Amino acid sequence: MEEVCTPAQYRASSSMKHTYSEKSRTLEAALHGILRNDLETLDFQRMARLHGIRILPETPISYLSINLSYPDNFLHLVIFLHS
Numbered sequence: 001m002e003e004v005c006t007p008a009q010y011r012a013s014s015s016m017k018h019t020y021s022e023k024s025r026t027l028e029a030a031l032h033g034i035l036r037n038d039l040e041t042l043d044f045q046r047m048a049r050l051h052g053i054r055i056l057p058e059t060p061i062s063y064l065s066i067n068l069s070y071p072d073n074f075l076h077l078v079i080f081l082h083s
Contacts, residue, residue: 027064028057031079047080 027048048055050068055077069075 024060024062026057027055027059027061030061031057035079049078049080050075 031048048057050064053068055064061075064075065073
């Protein structure tokens with residue numbers, strides 16, 4: 001069984017402190033904008049991965065960008081569209 005990592009499990013360095021507001025755009029909101037109605041029929045927990053880690057849908061994009069981006073500042077997200 002795979003583990004799901006939550007934002008609270010990651011530790012940002014003191015130089016990367018950031019306040020995440022409730023209005024921060026989430027991964028789920030971003031994917032809804034791209035996939036539209038297809039997202040409702042898919043199992044989100046099985047479809048989104050970042051560096052091999054399953055990402056919770058409520059994770060803020062800003063959190064992912066600050067804490068999990070490559071040195072080139074890109075998030076290389078993999079979306080599986082089949083079950």
